[in-house]
Amino acid sequence: MIEDAQELRETMVSFRHDLHRQPEVGLQLPRTQEKVLEALQGLPLEISTGESTTSVTAVLRGGAKAEKSSTILLRADMDALPVVERTGVDFASQNGAMHACGHDMHTAALVGAAQLLSQHRNQLAGDVVLMFQPGEEGWNGARVMLDEGVLEASGKPVDYAYAMHVMSNRVPSGMFVSRKGTIMSASHHLNVTVIGKGGHGSAPDAARDPIVATAEMITSLQTAVTREFDIFDPVVITVGVIHGGVARNVIPDSAGFEATVRCFTPAAAARLEAVIPRVLQGVAMARGVEVDIDFHNEYPPTVNNADEVEFSL
Incomplete structure (x- = not known):
C-alpha cells in the first residue's frame, strides 16, 4: 500500500x-x-x-x-x-x-x-x-x-x-x-463595541474617549487570563481586529475590537462567560463609557478517543 x-x-x-x-x-x-x-x-x-x-x-x-x-x-x-x-x-x-x-x-x-x-x-x-x-x-x-x-x-x-x-x-x-483526550481547544467569538462621546483631540476632558477605554479593556483581558484562570486549564484570548476613529486629532464616538477566545474544558468556558463581561464592564464604568458585548460559543473542543489514538499511532 x-x-x-x-x-x-x-x-x-x-x-x-x-x-x-x-x-x-x-x-x-x-x-x-x-x-x-x-x-x-x-x-x-x-x-x-x-x-x-x-x-x-x-x-x-x-x-x-x-x-x-x-x-x-x-x-x-x-x-x-x-x-x-x-x-x-x-x-x-x-x-x-x-x-x-x-x-x-x-x-x-x-x-x-x-x-x-x-x-x-x-x-x-x-x-x-x-x-x-x-x-x-x-x-x-x-x-x-x-x-x-x-x-x-x-x-x-x-x-x-x-x-x-x-x-x-x-x-x-x-x-x-496526536494525543489521547482533548487535542484542540473550543473556540468562542468576542465582539466588543465601546460607546463614548466624541470630541477634539486637544480637549479630551470634554469627551469620553472610547479608544483609551478599548485599549485598557484589551490589556485587562490579558491580565485576567493570567490572574483568573488555572495555568493547568489554559485560556487564550487573542484580539485580531481593532477599529475606531477616522482622524488622528479627533476623538471618535465609538471604537471596538474582535477577539478569538479559546479554552479546553467546560469549566473554563463557564468561567469565561462570567469573567469577560465583568472585566469589560468594570473598565467601562471606570472610564465613563458604555460597552456592548457579544460573546458566544462557536465550536466545542476536539476530544480524541484513547483507543483510536493508540490504534492510529
Whole structure:
C-alpha cells in the first residue's frame, strides 16, 4: 500500500497545486467541488453532494468478509481564507483568497486516500465514508453536513472518525502527532463595541474617549487570563481586529475590537462567560463609557478517543 501511495504522489501534488491556485471561501465552493468530483470519477464510490452547500460525501464499500465490520469516516475541509497570498510560489493563488491553513493539502490527501483505498477495497472489512467539508473557517460547515446526514451516509451510523490537520510550525515536517483526550481547544467569538462621546483631540476632558477605554479593556483581558484562570486549564484570548476613529486629532464616538477566545474544558468556558463581561464592564464604568458585548460559543473542543489514538499511532 505504501508503494501504491508513492505512485500517487506526483498526481496528488499537482492536484493540490491546482486547488491552491483557485481557492474559495465559505460554504459555497463550486470550483473546488467540481475538481473533487472529477478526481473521484471512475472510482467505486457512492457519491452525493450537499443540499445547501457544496459538500461532497462518498461511500466506499469494502469487499472483505468478516464477523464484525466497522464504518470509518475520513474527513477533510476544503475552504480557504479571505487573505491575499504573497508567497511568490509558482502555484500561488490567482483570485485574492488563499489556502493559508492548508485545506488544499487536506482535500488532496483525502482524494488520494479515496484512490488508494479503492485499489484495496477487497481487503476492507467494512465501509469508508469520505467527508469533504466546506465552510470550516467560521462557517460551521461540519454542522451542516451532520444535519444533512453524513454520519449515516453508508446506511448505518459511523463507528469511528479520523481527520488530520497540517501545521506549519511547532512540529517538524513529516511528523504525525496526536494525543489521547482533548487535542484542540473550543473556540468562542468576542465582539466588543465601546460607546463614548466624541470630541477634539486637544480637549479630551470634554469627551469620553472610547479608544483609551478599548485599549485598557484589551490589556485587562490579558491580565485576567493570567490572574483568573488555572495555568493547568489554559485560556487564550487573542484580539485580531481593532477599529475606531477616522482622524488622528479627533476623538471618535465609538471604537471596538474582535477577539478569538479559546479554552479546553467546560469549566473554563463557564468561567469565561462570567469573567469577560465583568472585566469589560468594570473598565467601562471606570472610564465613563458604555460597552456592548457579544460573546458566544462557536465550536466545542476536539476530544480524541484513547483507543483510536493508540490504534492510529
